[in-house]
Every structure is written in structure tokens, then in C-alpha cells.
Amino acid sequence: MIGKRFILVCLVTALVTAFAGRLTAAPPAASEWAETEHGRVRLIAAVTAVGDDVVLPLGLEFQMKPGWHIYWRSPGDAGYPPRADWSASQNLQSAEVRWPAPHRFSVLDMQTIGYADQVVLPVAARLQRPGTPLTLHATVDYLTCADICVPYVAELALDLPVGAATPSVFAHDIARADAQVPGDGGAHRLVVERVVHERGGDGPVLAVSVRAKEPFASPDLFAEAPPPLVFGAPRVTYANDGLSAVIRVAIGNADGLAQPLDGLPMTVTIVDGGRAIEQAVTLSSAGPASATQSAPSVVVILVLALLGGLILNLMPCVLPVLSMKLLAVVGHGGGERRAVRAGFVAAALGIMFSFMLLAGVLIALQATGSVIGWGLQFQQPWFLTAMILVLILFACSLWGVVEIPLPRVLGVASEHASRVRGLAGHFLTGALATLLATPCSAPFLGTAVGFALARGPAEIILVFAAVATGLAIPYLCVAAFPGLATALPKPGRWMATLRRALALPLVATAVWLTWVLAGGIGWPRALTVAFIIVTIIGLIVCRRLMSPQMRQAGSAGLVVLAIGAFLVANRHAVEARPPAANTGETVVWQPFDPTRISSVVADGGIVWVNVTADWCLTCKVNERFVLNRDPVVGRLAAGNVVAMRGDWTQPDEGIARYLAGFGRYGIPFDAVFGPALPTGKPLPELLTEGAALAALDRAAGQ
Numbered sequence: 124m125i126g127k128r129f130i131l132v133c134l135v136t137a138l139v140t141a142f143a144g145r146l147t148a149a150p151p152a153a154s155e156w157a158e159t160e161h162g163r164v165r166l167i168a169a170v171t172a173v174g175d176d177v178v179l180p181l182g183l184e185f186q187m188k189p190g191w192h193i194y195w196r197s198p199g200d201a202g203y204p205p206r207a208d209w210s211a212s213q214n215l216q217s218a219e220v221r222w223p224a225p226h227r228f229s230v231l232d233m234q235t236i237g238y239a240d241q242v243v244l245p246v247a248a249r250l251q252r253p254g255t256p257l258t259l260h261a262t263v264d265y266l267t268c269a270d271i272c273v274p275y276v277a278e279l280a281l282d283l284p285v286g287a288a289t290p291s292v293f294a295h296d297i298a299r300a301d302a303q304v305p306g307d308g309g310a311h312r313l314v315v316e317r318v319v320h321e322r323g324g325d326g327p328v329l330a331v332s333v334r335a336k337e338p339f340a341s342p343d344l345f346a347e348a349p350p351p352l353v354f355g356a357p358r359v360t361y362a363n364d365g366l367s368a369v370i371r372v373a374i375g376n377a378d379g380l381a382q383p384l385d386g387l388p389m390t391v392t393i394v395d396g397g398r399a400i401e402q403a404v405t406l407s408s409a410g411p412a413s414a415t416q417s418a419p420s421v422v423v424i425l426v427l428a429l430l431g432g433l434i435l436n437l438m439p440c441v442l443p444v445l446s447m448k449l450l451a452v453v454g455h456g457g458g459e460r461r462a463v464r465a466g467f468v469a470a471a472l473g474i475m476f477s478f479m480l481l482a483g484v485l486i487a488l489q490a491t492g493s494v495i496g497w498g499l500q501f502q503q504p505w506f507l508t509a510m511i512l513v514l515i516l517f518a519c520s521l522w523g524v525v526e527i528p529l530p531r532v533l534g535v536a537s538e539h540a541s542r543v544r545g546l547a548g549h550f551l552t553g554a555l556a557t558l559l560a561t562p563c564s565a566p567f568l569g570t571a572v573g574f575a576l577a578r579g580p581a582e583i584i585l586v587f588a589a590v591a592t593g594l595a596i597p598y599l600c601v602a603a604f605p606g607l608a609t610a611l612p613k614p615g616r617w618m619a620t621l622r623r624a625l626a627l628p629l630v631a632t633a634v635w636l637t638w639v640l641a642g643g644i645g646w647p648r649a650l651t652v653a654f655i656i657v658t659i660i661g662l663i664v665c666r667r668l669m670s671p672q673m674r675q676a677g678s679a680g681l682v683v684l685a686i687g688a689f690l691v692a693n694r695h696a697v698e699a700r701p702p703a704a705n706t707g708e709t710v711v712w713q714p715f716d717p718t719r720i721s722s723v724v725a726d727g728g729i730v731w732v733n734v735t736a737d738w739c740l741t742c743k744v745n746e747r748f749v750l751n752r753d754p755v756v757g758r759l760a761a762g763n764v765v766a767m768r769g770d771w772t773q774p775d776e777g778i779a780r781y782l783a784g785f786g787r788y789g790i791p792f793d794a795v796f797g798p799a800l801p802t803g804k805p806l807p808e809l810l811t812e813g814a815a816l817a818a819l820d821r822a823a824g825q
Contacts, residue, residue, distance in 0.1 A: 151171050151291060154259075154281040164184065166259060168281060169294040172284050174288025178247050180245065180301070181246040183205065185238065191268065191269045192268060193237050195225035197347045198236055199228075199353070202268060205264070212260050214250055215248060225237055245301040259279075262279075263279060307780055312579060313335050314334050315332070315393070319406070329344075332368075333400070334367045344357045348388075352375065384406055388801050421582070421585070426589075427567040428567070428575075428590045429592055464605050466546065467599070471598040472550055473550040477591075481500070504643050505692055508652055508688055511653070512656050515633050515656055521626035656688060662680055662681055662684070712768035723765050728763045728764065731767065733750065733793050734768075734791070736790060742790055742791045745809070791808050799824035804818055804821065
């Protein structure tokens with residue numbers, strides 16, 4: 124009897140122990156807590172398995188006991204931020220820590236910056252081999268402080284197996300922390316207008332002018348600059364009913380700086396409750412606003428936007444739509460002046476419609492806090508799929524293989540149907556030409572678009588309307604002088620031959636877009652999309668031979684195939700194409716890493732930054748005729764030059780933020796850094812050999 128009771132007690136004890144162990148064990152997608160006397164830390168993941176993603180969202184979660192805190196990436200007068208060593212991990216290429224908006228701690232006139240109570244530091248983990256298990260091991264060295272400071276080292280381990288990347292219980296916490304990382308201010312309508320140093324009674328003072336769409340509550344300023352500079356507590360002056368503010372902090376140790384304050388590169392972060400902005404700036408002296416800091420008037424910006432839109436007609440980006448523009452002119456040969464004028468006005472309205480559509484989308488994205496920029500629709504697989512389908516349909520229409528019917532609502536009376544369909548066709552041609560002509564920037568266009576996207580909806584609408592007017596000027600000129608088109612020969616057999624020939628550039632553009640699509644979703648899926656589109660064309664052709672009943676089934680099949688094409692394209696992005704070496708040259712483009720620039724320049728080196736994308740034809744022209752040719756390629760191959768290339772084919776928030784720091788929201792983008800240009804010099808969108816060599820000479824101080 125005693126033996127049975129003993130066995131029963133052992134079984135109950137084992138069950139209780141196992142159950143308690145399950146209660147205390149780490150949940151899936153989290154490491155064990157590394158606990159200390161003053162808090163604890165663990166590693167968490169937003170997904171339960173690796174899936175097919177290249178980058179996985181992780182987080183370092185710190186929980187501090189009351190009165191204790193850890194430090195931000197720039198700790199202030201004392202302390203150091205958490206540092207993680209990931210070298211013992213497996214299948215991990217890199218891990219980038221992002222820093223949510225911090226708080227200020229003031230003790231005995233010492234200003235420190237960090238986080239109290241609880242914080243999650245988002246970590247972007249890039250895998251070496253997507254789709255294979257990830258073994259994470261982080262050695263985290265951090266400092267916890269209250270009245271005293273205590274250093275700790277935590278060993279954290281987490282395994283993510285193969286499987287679907289379903290959200291974990293920590294997905295919301297990591298996403299919320301990532302949303303608290305300061306951006307370019309667009310999501311919160313914050314704009315840094317001016318950053319200067321002023322004379323103060325006890326030394327220089329940093330003064331940052333900032334404005335907002337909603338009144339400020341209690342803004343704080345965190346400045347990061349080369350050592351030994353330190354910054355004091357903020358003093359805030361409000362204006363314009365609290366919509367504008369000047370935040371001043373004392374600059375300490377300025378006498379120990381090895382260079383003047385003028386031209387000093389630094390980063391300023393302004394935090395006001397739940398909104399924040401971070402911006403890389405160049406410090407200048409106070410007084411009359413310099414040309415680089417004074418905000419240009421709206422009139423000047425609109426003139427630049429008009430010129431930029433006009434020049435866009437001459438950029439390589441419009442090469443895919445030249446056939447449509449040419450057909451728009453020759454198709455009116457020998458026609459009536461009134462019809463010519465109406466057709467080209469309709470095309471201009473199509474351009475305006477597309478730009479207003481783009482403006483509306485950007486305003487909506489800006490309101491949600493998303494990264495916005497010029498031509499970013501080419502980063503979206505669904506947009507590329509739609510453009511491929513439309514281009515193939517246009518080309519087959521020019522070949523006479525298919526006939527694209529327009530909705531009956533466009534023609535109320537049958538006797539006017541032909542005329543209305545013609546105007547609608549011109550309108551759609553103008554709209555399509557706009558969508559295909561906007562992946563790249565043009566001279567003056569970058570300044571105007573940067574001004575608009577850094578502000579609000581009204582500025583975006585005004586600037587995009589001006590750009591649309593500039594792009595439509597050739598159409599409007601023909602509308603004003605229809606004799607330019609009517610003087611051409613009347614359409615005949617030669618016109619049919621020309622239509623077939625001009626369909627070839629449209630097919631070539633569709634092939635190019637398929638190549639761009641493959642960079643985002645991979646070749647197997649891109650070729651599947653192309654096969655579905657070809658099947659759609661074949662089904663449209665076969666519908667002519669079908670009975671009325673079969674045509675209804677054929678129409679349903681067309682819808683199913685079109686939906687299938689978009690579903691195939693709606694997949695996670697594949698890993699970006701790595702930078703390639705120049706063919707036959709000694710220059711190797713290194714991956715874009717802005718954190719290396721300052722160290723290279725400090726050692727006396729020169730850095731050339733090039734941001735490109737598969738969908739940017741102007742970028743390819745710059746590479747083909749300037750960057751990959753002597754003497755520029757010889758200079759880039761020099762031992763003291765580091766050539767970095769960023770690929771923006773797919774969405775990359777880091778690149779977007781970097782461009783926004785220069786007031787740019789589109790590409791091509793090239794900049795040169797050096798001992799004489801520590802903050803960098805952006806180059807024109809359309810590169811020339813002379814401009815490239817002059818920038819390299821200036822960066823070296825020659």
C-alpha cells in the first residue's frame with residue numbers, strides 16, 4: 124500500500140513539475156529571459172519560422188525595474204548604448220538595430236538619453252540563405268543606470284525553424300516599436316527648416332527651427348555630432364500659435380573640435396510626444412538664412428516643376444512611350460484641325476489625370492506614415508504586372524490581332540461612338556505614357572518633388588499639377604497649332620506598316636518590365652505571369668470564333684486569368700541583385716553602407732554613392748556612358764576611393780530615408796564625399812563626365 128502511495132506521489136510530482144516547466148518556459152519565437160537584479164532582457168521574433176523571407180523582424184526586449192533605464196544609440200553626457208555581438212549565429216548575414224524615439228534624463232546638470240521601464244529595440248535580421256533554419260546567438264553588452272550604473276552582459280539564443288512565417292505573439296510589439304523609430308517627418312507633418320549655431324553668453328548654441336501641422340506640446344531635441352561635442356538641455360521658443368518652434372541647446376567642448384562648426388555634419392532628432400523626425404544636416408552660422416537653408420518660395424518651386432516636367436520629355440525614361448507619341452502625331456495626318464486639337468487636348472488631360480492619381484496615392488501613403496517617393500510604383504509587382512498586360516494589349520491592337528473595346532458609357536449616342544472612342548483612346552494613351560515616364564527624375568524635377576513630398580497635400584497637388592503641365596506641353600503645342608499634324612500625309616497602307624513597326628517598342632518595354640518584375644519576385648513567377656498574359660491574348664483572339672454562349676465563358680476565363688496573374692505576382696520580394704563589378708574594369712561596387720562613409724572620409728578617403736534601380740532607365744544611361752567609362756572608371760578604381768551602390772529596385776526604407784536627408788525622393792542619385800566634402804555633394808540627375816570628375820576633385824580638395 125505504501126509503495127502504491129509512493130508511486131502515486133511521484134507521478135503527481137512529475138506532472139506538476141512538467142506543467143510548471145511549461146508555464147515558465149520561453150514561448151515560441153522568444154529566448155529565455157536574461158534576468159539581473161535591476162531588470163531583464165530577451166530576444167523576440169515577429170514570426171514563428173523563417174518562411175521565404177530574406178529579412179526577418181526581431182526585437183531586443185528590455186524590462187527595467189522602477190527608477191532604472193538603459194541608453195539610446197547616442198547616450199548623452201555619460202553611459203553607452205546596448206551592443207549586440209551576433210557572430211556566433213548561423214545563417215545570419217547581418218542584424219541592424221533600430222532605435223525608437225528616446226527620452227531625456229537630467230541628473231545634476233548631466234543630460235543623458237535613453238529608455239525607462241520597458242522598450243523593444245527592433246532588429247532587421249538579414250539571412251544568408253532564405254528558407255533554411257536560423258540559429259541566433261546574441262551577446263548583449265548593456266548598461267543599466269539609476270543613481271548608480273551597473274554593466275551587464277546577457278547571452279541570448281533563439282532558433283527559428285523552417286516553415287511558414289506566421290506572425291508570433293510578439294509581432295505587434297515589434298511593429299509598434301518600429302513605428303516609433305523617427306523618420307523623415309512626413310507621417311507626422313514635421314519639417315526641419317533650419318539648423319544653425321548662434322553666439323551664446325557661455326558659448327555657441329545650436330538652434331533648430333521646426334514646424335508642424337499640429338501645435339507642438341513639449342518638443343525635445345537630441346543632437347548627434349562628432350566628439351568631443353556635447354549638448355545641453357533644450358530651451359523652446361514657440362511661434363505661429365505653436366505650429367513653429369525654435370529649439371536651442373548649448374554646445375559644449377566646441378574648443379576641442381578639430382574643425383570649425385560651419386559645415387559640420389550632424390544628425391538632429393526632434394521628439395514631441397508620439398511624433399518624431401530625424402534628419403542629417405549640415406551646420407552653418409546664424410544670421411540671414413543661407414541659400415542652402417532658406418525655403419524657396421512656392422512660385423519658384425512651381426516654375427522648377429514646370430521645367431522639370433518639360434525636360435522629362437527628353438529623358439531616357441520616356442523611350443518606352445515614344446511610339447505612342449509618334450502615333451498620336453502621324454495618326455492625324457490630313458485630318459480636321461478640330462479633331463486634331465480635341466485629340467491632343469484629351470492626351471494632355473490623360474497626363475494630368477495620371478499625375479493627380481499619383482498625387483492622391485502619395486497623399487494617402489503619407490497620411491499612413493509610409494515611405495513615399497517619385498516613381499516608387501515600379502517597386503510594386505502588381506503595378507508591373509498591370510503595365511505588362513496593358514502594353515501587350517496595346518501592341519496586339521496595333522498589330523490588329525485584338526481589338527480593345529471601350530466601355531459603352533463613354534459613348535451615349537451611337538452616332539458619336541467613333542468620335543468618343545477616339546478621344547478616350549487619346550486620353551488613355553496620355554495616362555499610360557505618364558505612368559511609364561515617371562520611374563526616373565530629371566533636372567529641376569528632384570528639387571520640386573522633394574519640396575512637395577516634404578510638406579503637405581496642397582503642395583503635392585500643386586507641384587504635381589505643374590509637372591503634368593510641363594510634360595503635356597508638347598501635346599498642348601500641337602493642340603494650339605494643329606497644322607503641325609494635319610500637314611502630314613493621310614493615313615494609308617504606310618500607316619498600317621508604321622503601326623506594326625511601332626508595336627515592337629511596346630513589346631520590348633513589356634519584356635524589360637518582366638525583367639524588372641523578376642528582380643522582385645524571381646524568374647519562375649515572372650515567367651508564369653508572362654505566360655498567363657500571353658494566354659489572355661490568345662483567349663481574346665479565340666473569342667471571335669466562339670459562339671455567344673462560349674464567349675460568356677471566355678470572358679469569365681479572362682477574368683480568372685487576370686486575377687491569377689496578380690496573385691502570382693503578389694509575393695514577398697526576393698533578395699536584391701548584388702552589386703556587380705564593372706565589366707572589364709577593376710572597380711567593384713560595394714554594397715551601400717552609409718555608416719562607413721564618415722570613417723572612410725576621416726581616414727582621408729573618398730566615397731562615391733550611387734543609388735540605382737532596374738526600372739530606372741536614366742540610371743542605366745548614367746552607368747553606361749559615364750560611370751563605366753574612362754576616365755571616370757579609372758578614378759573610381761583608385762585605392763583611396765570607395766564606390767558604394769544602393770539598389771532601390773525593391774522597397775528599402777533605409778535608402779528612402781537616406782535620400783530624404785538630401786531632399787531627394789527619386790533616382791538617379793549620386794553623391795561624393797571626401798575630406799573637403801564631409802557632408803557630401805549630390806550630383807545632377809543626368810551625369811556628365813565633367814561633372815563627375817569635378818566632384819571627385821573637389822572632394823579631394825584639389
